[in-house]
Amino acid sequence: MSEVFNVADIFGEDVFNDTVMQERLPKKVYRDLKKMIEEGKELDLATADVIAHEMKEWAIEKGATHYTHWFQPLTGVTAEKHDSFISAPMENGKVLMSFSGKELIKGEPDASSFPSGGLRATFEARGYTAWDCTSPAFVRKDAAGATLCIPTAFCSYTGEALDQKTPLLRSMEAINEQALRLLRLFGNTTSKKVTPSVGPEQEYFLVDAEKFEQRKDLIYTGRTLFGAMPPKGQELDDHYFGTIRQRIAGFMKDVNKELWKVGVTAKTQHNEVAPAQHELAPIYAPCNIAVDHNHLIMQTLKRVACQHGMKCLLHEKPFAGVNGSGKHNNWSITTDDGKNLLDPGKTPHENVQFLLVLTCILKAVDTHADLLRESASDPGNDHRLGANEAPPAIISIFLGEQLEDVIEQLITTGEATHSLKGGKLETGVSTLPELSKDATDRNRTSPFAFTGNKFEFRMVGSRDSIAGPNVVLNTIVAEAFAEACDILENAEDFDKAVHDLIKQYATEHQRIIFNGNGYSDAWVEEAERRGLPNIKSMVDAIPSLTTDKAVKLFEKFHVFTKAELESRAEIKYENYAKAINIEAKTMIDMASKQIIPAIIKYTKELADTVNAVKAAGADASVQAELLNEISGLLAETKKALSHLIEVTEEAGAMEEGRDQAVFYHDVVFTSMDALRAPVDKLEMIVDKEAWPMPSYGDLMFEV
Ligand code: ADP
Ligand code: MG
Incomplete structure (x- = not known):
């Protein structure tokens, strides 16, 4: 049997939660922090310094080497910039671990790499992350070691929301x-x-x-x-x-x-x-x-x-x-x-x-x-x-x-x-409670x-x-x-x-x-x-x-604000266009480098078989028919591929914005379906050994 543990013992052990704060923080600091959490009162820097210090000590005990302002930009995933706790080396060559109230409350990641939908020109790359003290900090342990994660909101220099959390709090x-x-x-x-x-x-x-x-x-x-449905579907209730x-x-x-x-x-x-x-x-x-x-x-x-x-x-x-x-x-x-x-x-x-x-x-x-x-x-x-x-x-x-x-x-x-x-619900079974x-x-x-x-x-x-x-x-x-x-x-x-x-x-x-x-x-x-x-x-x-x-x-x-809404709309069009562009390019790549070559190889084998069977004086009509069918679908695939390449290039050359996104939706997306159709038909008739990737059945039933 694998390791067993008591949930109550481990629950929240890596969270800087109320119990930890109460244990570690001086009474007045704890009270001020609670006021900030419950009533949104601002924290003065001296108090923030004390909290930051205790948070750091606690995190280091948990093995943390870095801290990060953890935020939710408009890319859909979370982002973080890691800083280690070390400060400048001392004269004796040793180093102190430090984390100030200022560093806790406010961070300054390079905002230029996150979408802003025109809210922030790139020369004004500044963005700020601000501590959301209503969501507790925690230490995350993974391959990179242990990191103190501080949940934050992310705004531009001029205060516009660049993330998901700011509007949520509002x-x-x-x-x-x-x-x-x-x-x-x-x-x-x-x-x-x-x-x-x-x-x-x-x-x-x-x-x-x-x-x-x-x-x-x-x-x-x-x-x-791509992918044809497996014979065994989800009808298995x-x-x-x-x-x-x-x-x-x-x-x-x-x-x-x-x-x-x-x-x-x-x-x-x-x-x-x-x-x-x-x-x-x-x-x-x-x-x-x-x-x-x-x-x-x-x-x-x-x-x-x-x-x-x-x-x-x-x-x-x-x-x-x-x-x-x-x-x-x-x-x-x-x-x-x-x-x-x-x-x-x-x-x-x-x-x-x-x-x-x-x-x-x-x-x-x-x-x-x-x-x-x-x-x-x-x-x-x-x-x-x-x-x-x-x-x-x-x-x-x-x-x-x-x-x-x-x-x-x-x-x-x-x-x-x-x-x-x-x-009352009648279960019809007398031993079951009503x-x-x-x-x-x-x-x-x-x-x-x-x-x-x-x-x-x-x-x-x-x-x-x-x-x-x-x-x-x-x-x-x-x-x-x-x-x-x-x-x-x-x-x-x-x-x-x-x-x-x-x-x-x-x-x-x-x-x-x-x-x-x-x-x-x-x-x-x-x-x-x-x-x-x-x-x-x-x-x-x-x-x-x-x-x-x-x-x-x-x-x-x-x-x-109106500007924030407009920027969000713009980012969504961009995100959509990017997503479909990546899908189209991936399809093009797979079709050109994997699927079509595999089918060409397979048709050669089939053709050899047809010839060999004929040479042996037997009837090769079934093999020939299959070869014809596959060749037909291959031609269809090639045509659809060429079309997809064309429209994807056309889409990529368009200016970013609504028109481009609509083109990706109406034209590129439809052309992707047109390429998928013959390939899925081919998957059903081509020898499984010859197919260049795992099937739906392999993926879903063999976990
Ligand atoms: P379902 O029967 O729909 O699967 P669950 O019992 O799994 O429902 O609950 C679904 C989710 O709804 C859980 O996360 C649960 O904590 C949450 N939930 C239950 N009561 C409330 C509530 N009053 N407000 C918000 N979420 C709730
Ligand atoms: Mg539900």
């Missing part, structure tokens, strides 16, 4: 402020802070490292660009929740251990729908910590997979025709004294505050469906959304029977008088589903940061709260006003509610009748960032 402030207004209206005078809580479920694939290394598409793009095989189990054990050490509450793990696909979910946490932890989860999955001779694929669609990967972003709003604003209680129809919150969310999602859709777009997710496995690209809300009924009552009679009960049935069934096809006391936004891509979706959620709900409060704070008769408002919002935004099958064609038509947007691709989604509606929303709550 959006958390916005929803805090507006939710507190709303709570006060309902007589709550005790809650001091409202925080969005997030629990993301992360899906991923594992493949054997040796096979991965034989596929340039996986190496360069994270997904297969027994895999779902199947016994996690030993190799995978060993991997998961190490992932959990690594995550627990850095304070990530890895909680559930199971196999997913597709073969070789798995899922990991932590316990929900405050939004910004959940985002940081999701990055740590993705990095840890990748690192530990390598240690186990595997590769972790985070791409949304590693295999065409096989279920892709996403993230379910579970979202709720909680007060510092533990009240969840999304908890309907047993009798939701009587819970006026809940009904107001709920109808505000209906309004927010209906009004800004385009922004939510955009927040879930990345090049990989274009393969998933609307493809009958992930939610459709149309945003709608699933409320479940009970709440839908309450809303229905409100709309028709203006009054909700009762709530449907859950009842389970009480949820008042709400599950709906797996909805992009935005109410699940008991939270909303689950299911469109997010597996590789994408969850920061973007939460920025949008926090801000649009803050706006709806603000608009409701503007009305209710001035109402003469509060009870009547709130009642009318709930009814008004429910009526005006009922079109966003859909409890049926989101995968059906009928829904696509119905959604169109309702006037709901159906935004099919990333390039079509990006413009929603810069509409007047979006600018007004984000500027009102100081989440993004």
